[in-house]
Amino acid sequence: MDNKILLVEDDIDISNNIKTFLSLNGFKVVQAFSAGDTFDIFDEKEISLIILDLMLPDMFGSEILKVLRARGIKIPILVLSALSEEHNKVSLLELGADDYLTKPFGMKELLARIKSLIRRKDGFGLVAEKGPFRVDREKSQIHFHGNLMNLTATEYKLLLFLFENSGRTFSREKLIDKVWGEEYFVEARMVDVYIRRLREKIEADPSNPQILKTRRGFGYVLEI
CATH class of the missing domain: 3.40.50.2300 (Response regulator)
Structure with missing residues (x-):
């Protein structure tokens, strides 16, 4: 510790x-x-x-x-x-x-x-704040810069997982396992679709992300 x-x-x-x-x-x-x-x-x-x-x-x-x-x-x-x-x-x-x-x-x-x-x-309570994000697990809500985000259930689960593990890089396969679960068949490209949706909601320029980044050859990382 x-x-x-x-x-x-x-x-x-x-x-x-x-x-x-x-x-x-x-x-x-x-x-x-x-x-x-x-x-x-x-x-x-x-x-x-x-x-x-x-x-x-x-x-x-x-x-x-x-x-x-x-x-x-x-x-x-x-x-x-x-x-x-x-x-x-x-x-x-x-x-x-x-x-x-x-x-x-x-x-x-x-x-x-x-x-x-x-x-x-460290973000393991019901309510946690880190960087521009505020997460309320009890209400299943995420605020970004003080504003409530309009997220689908899958977008919420994906962003919550990345928030709880900010600074760590995850491959598409690992994200599918952790967010969707092994019981669902999800193509790797679907992860890219959801990442793009999140970037459109949190990035000033989604084509040049500064928060939800890509580490080429490794995967995605939320840097906050």
């Missing part, structure tokens, strides 16, 4: 305990003990998730949360706090927190929350 977590917690003992536990479970943990540390580290390192304590010596965690979201940073943020009242949780979620864990908490629960947030970040 290559996910790197930024742990923002001013209590050194708590921070070290969390770091040790998460390290044993395959995560890389970078520690910050103040708001200043947080912004310095964040500028330098590629972070997959932030664990953010609310009570810091130089700035409230809620203010850090607002700053990060104001910068357009979409990394999942899990807030830790001793404040358990519902209105505190609601206000933090409205500020942009992705989840909230009340102290004291169990390490196994912390791990479960982290894994859930990373799955959602």
Whole structure:
């Protein structure tokens, strides 16, 4: 597991305990003990998730949360706090927190929350965003640059598969197997037809695709 977590917690003992536990479970943990540390580290390192304590010596965690979201940073943020009242949780979620864990908490629960947030970040939740796409699996909808796409059932399945595997190249045969299934007889050229249809809906110039590309001799890849 290559996910790197930024742990923002001013209590050194708590921070070290969390770091040790998460390290044993395959995560890389970078520690910050103040708001200043947080912004310095964040500028330098590629972070997959932030664990953010609310009570810091130089700035409230809620203010850090607002700053990060104001910068357009979409990394999942899990807030830790001793404040358990519902209105505190609601206000933090409205500020942009992705989840909230009340102290004291169990390490196994912390791990479960982290894994859930990373799955959602990587596109395995019901709703996922990546590049210009927003996928809602529950509604079987895909938005492109904020606009709902008008897709047939097959176009949806094909685009969803490519979205979930963005950056990977698939041959026509592999796409037939993964999207249509072995029980259907689909000619390879039909894949080209559906690829062309999708390009007409997402490419500024379908004849010169910049998102749904062809790797000659290998297949198709969605680059986002």
